[in-house]
Amino acid sequence: MRVKCVICDKIESIEDESFIAKRLRNRPIHTYMCHDCSSRISEKTKARIDTGNFRLYRAQSEKDDW
Template identity: 45%
Template sequence: MKQTDFVEVKQMQVKCVLCDQIEDIDDDALQAKRLRNRKLNMYLCTPCNERIAKNTKKRHKSGNFHLFKEKKDTNDYL
């Protein structure tokens, strides 16, 4: 008798924050690790991510997109 080794691939269920679509991603994936360790990270499904990226690039090209950097006070004593 041959003994075959079965590798169990664990899946993590994630929900898109925009469209509430539930997807399975590989538990060992970098994105799954980031979602587990950093609770403030949000998951976006592929269609939502592509839509936001396309609209952002369109705003960059139009010139109406401004990133406001946080003003930090410098302390001369530190």
């Protein structure tokens, strides 16, 4: 299966029976990101967390409102 990275537009091929290919076929909203872009984003995120200025805003659950 040929896939295209959503960030760098690099076209790669993955196995048709892999988990990623199945997820892309069955749920079109899922997108593919190549290994280079994924590792670059994770490294930069870890660096931002280490600075102490990174805040992760999560949706509040219903229990938090009480």
